[in-house]
Amino acid sequence: MVLYEVTVYTGDRVCAATLNSVHIRLVGTDGKSDRTLLNSLVIFRGSVSTYTFCCSKSIGKLILIELDKRHSCLMPDDDWFPDKVEVKSPEGAIYTFPIHCWISNRETYRFREGKALRIFDESNSSGEHARHQELCQRKETYGWSEESPGVPNCIEADGPCTLPHEVRFSFTKDIEFKFTAGEAVLELDLKGLECSKKNWNSLDAMKHVFCDKHTTLSDYVQNHWMDDGLFAYQFLNGVHPTLIQRCKTLPKNFPVTDDMVFIPGGSNLSNELKQGHVYLCDYKNLDGMPANVVQGIQQYLMAPLVLFHKRPNDKMKPIAIQLKQIPAEDNPIFLPTDCMYDWLTAKIFVKSADFSEHQLNAHLLRTHLLAEVFAVSLLRKLPMVHPLYKLLIPHTRYTLHINELARKQLIGPTGIFTLFAASGGKALTMILARSLSSITYRSLCIPDDIADRDLEDVTDFYYRDDGLKLWNIIYTFVQGVIQHYYKSDEEVQKDSELQSWIRNIFEHGFLSKKESGIPQSFATVSELIKFATMVIFTCSCQHAAVNNGQYDYGAWMPNSPITLQHPPPTKKGTTSEATILQTLPPINVTVQGLTAYWLLSRPSSDFVPLGHYPEDHFTEKTPRQLQRDFKDKLDDVSKQISMRNEGLEIPYTYLDPKSIENSVAI
Template identity: 70%
Template sequence: MVDYEVTVYTDDRVNASTVNPVHIKLVGTNGDSERTWLKSLIIFRGSVTTYTVSCPNSLGHLVLIELDKWQFFLLPGDAWFLNKVEIKSPEKDIYIFPVYCWINDSETHRFREGTALKVFDENSSIGQYAREQELSQRRADYRWNSYYPGTPHAIKADGALSLPDELQFSFTKTTEIAFSTATGLAELQLKGLLDNPENWESLDDINDVFRHKGTPLSDYVQEHWKEDWLFAYQFLNGGNPTLIRRCKTLPENFPVTDDMVFIPDGSNLSQELTQGNIYLSDYKNLDGLPANIVQGIQQYLTAPLVLLHKRPDDKLMPIAIQLKQTPAEDNPIFLPTDSTYDWLTAKIFVRSADFSEHQLNAHLLRTHLLAEVFVVSLLRNLPMVHPLYKLLIPHTRYTLHINEIGRIRLIGPTGVFTNFAAAGGRETMLKIMARSLSSITYRSLCIPDDIADRDLQDVPNFYYRDDGLQLWNIIFKFVQGVIQYYYKNDKKVARDSELQTWIADIFEHAFLSQPQTGIPQRFTAVPELVKFATMVIFTCSCQHAAVNNGQFDFCGWMPNTPATLQRPPPTEKGTTSEATMLQTLPPINVTARGMATAWLLSRQSSDFVPLGHYPEEHFSEAIPRQLQKEFKVELDRLSITINERNKSLEIPYTYLDPKNVENSVAI
């Protein structure tokens, strides 16, 4: 007889223990062990327990293990979260089997030895069969559904709780979200805010109600939100840094002339355009769409064009705003030289439009919905033993769960966005997302290409660009190291049929098979795969952090970023006042719900996993594990650099500090 030393690592999360009998079977190239009971009355959470499995002869190279957990007589059925199994063979070889999932049924589950294998590397019929069975089961579990025409497809599920257990929030995260939501809404209810449809009587009233509920930056925004420099700053480093671009030629529908705008130091608009000092933000995606009706009152949504000027002191300042796309007498171009409330009202309409563009395009579409396709495609097409699965699976945590919640609580029929945002009407919301998807290009998802295409390489004080490019380069280096370890040449990439099915699935279900996006439809070379995998990781971690984490900072003070507006935009100058501004802003209950939602979505969970941290050990080989360590070291260095820079900034830019970037779209 020969003995195999089997060590079982149970996770330390809540409810990870089991009282049910667990059995294991070892499968090797020379045969199988008997199905063996792991003799424990209880396998406790956080435990590391060693057992012995005896066999008449050596099983050869271990290929997989089979695990099952059966309900025993009157004992309750329970779920067991197993991290990994480590086996020491009679030949003293160590085999590691990554698991990292809940086992809560009486089925037999197969898990592969941890060495990454591409499909053409399988040299045993046992391994090939297990690979095929795993993908067959995954494709049955993870099916596609088209929720909204013209938008990326999503997982077919009946709510978050119908998802497989390992894709759901932890007990900790579920409890925290439920508690935060309940206490926040209860406080607003006690203050009489949730049911009060009246308009605000003054800005001081808003301040009085939400005093001591802000962040340092939201308090700063409250103090400075009327100032032009902060209005302009948000195009670079606010919640939506993806729209602004350099402007060398004015759009035909934005007829700003030299004599309209004041340019300091004796220059003029034409000269500044030629010298590259003019920038444009164009909200054309919102053009011509009906605004929502909120609480029986028609709301208003504009599609502004905003012209900004980089002054000799490197400060970006707005110089002209047109609130609708088509020039007309009743669509004036507003200027900083106009009356205080004309100019402030124009900026408020821009900020409200930015809320819609940010939430539906930059945030929902370009991070949440694309990430969902990346997750589902990964689970459907790449088995756990595939090297790209091991590379990308940490960046899928909680994404499907949070998206299922969002489809109900945010953009569902009773959702906050649906019922209280200007762009919340179904027709308008879908049209904005469809227009946005049709305008997405592969280059726009890769920050080096996007910055170049928007011609923003040298605009000063652009911290989203500075930090984002450094993060991209660090991720790229890590991804390149891992992929080149497994794919020594282009032929191996082209030969990997699972890889080709994965990218074809993404092209179809994320980008609706639109070739103008430039998204690869297959991979033929190592550099193509490296760039695409870098984009996936960057989108699911860094880009989401950039457009998510500052929501309360910039939306917490509602007048800076109103979700909706109750009066139409002014059609002539000299018709605005403080009273008309207050009548235009959302009423009390809409403000309360919007601010509560922004606060909740900006909170960091206690089980937050930062970029570069890998609590689950999917790689077994030394080189990928070393690359992970080096990746974390480089991220830590960048974090130190960013923190040093931020000490000298009036507004520290923290959203792309690696310590604040979650590994996945998880909130």
């Protein structure tokens, strides 16, 4: 007879404990143990419990364990959440089995020993069978659904409550999310604003919405939103820093001339274009999109072109705005030298267009929907024992749940965006499809994207500065992990699971569009490293950059109108404060937008910052050391950002690692 010592670590989370009976079976290279009862009493939350049981003989090197949980007629069926199981063999070897998922009363669960294995590393039939069985089960659990033509596929589910437990919000996150939403709506109900369809009677009246829910930056925006400097600053360091590009030749449909614009220092537009001091935002993606009808009123969505100039003092300023793509007599080019309300109205139409382009393309498509594709493909194609699964699974936390919530509460038939945004309704899926058709792999990789937009030398571009630092740190971390497991290009090529994963992403995320440049297979280690870096950066840093400042810049509604209910002026000199108030969204639409902004900008108390790995999916020394090095480098960057921000009038905090969540979780 030989003894095995089993130590069970139960997760320290709400409802992780169980009153049910838990059984274990050990499977090794030389056989398997009997199914053995572990607990006779309750397994408590956060507990570490050790059990000893006998086998008739050693079963060799352990390959996997089988866990099952059964409730008696006297006890309720309560799910159990173990973090890991450690087994000490009679020979003195210690085996660690990462779990980090819910165990229910319906089936037997199999978990592999923690050492990462590629498919061609399997040398035992039990391991091969468990690997195959796991992926078959996952393909049934995580199915694909085509929500709309031309849009990335999503998880097959009917709301967050139908998702598997392991991908849903924790109890804490769920309660806090509902409380934050309820708190905001309650305040609005008390003020009688949520049902008021009246227009605002003054700009000052808006200051009383969410009077106790403000940030330092939201206050600053409220006080400076009319300034050209803040208007331009947001295209570099606001919530949508991914559209602006250097402009050396004006688009043919934007006929701005030298005599239209004033350039300080005696220069002119033609010279400044040649010098590389002119920048462009082109909202052609929105051209021709049918604007929504909100509360029975036709809304308006423009596709502007905006020209910026870098002054000799390195400050960016807007110098020309055209609100529609096709030049015409009734489509004037607005200038800073026009009357105040003409210029302000033009900027408001730009910011409303920017709201739609930011929310649907930069935010929803390029972070939420792509992160969902990465998550579902990972769950369907890579088993838990695979090194890429261990590397990437922390960066999928809560993504499927938050996206299911978004489909119900934001972009579903009765969602806030659908009902109240100018780009809701028919335009929503049309914009997403057009955006996906023009997406490129290079645009998802920040070094390539910055180079393609020719923005390497722009001063005061903190999104670029912080983003490139983070990309390089992530790249170094990913490189270390992947090169630990893949010693040659040939090993990458023969990993059939890895190749199946990238094909799944190409087919379901990018709808097999070769022109996107998304790889269909991996031929080299370096290709794999870059792609995995992009996945982590997208799911953490890029999402933080386009999400975390939504309330800061959107709480003052005229700076980011969700919709506009009057058409733009067709000639100059026809605007006033009264026409602006008639154009801006009414009271109830305003507060609906602000409620969503507030909710989506609040991290929960179980927020996991980038580089923190509370779940130990890796058990080997090298990848665990690489994780610690990764975190240390991120801590250094956080300190650098904090020091820089002390000297800035508007601190840029969205890519501070301590503010970046590991995954798309909000």
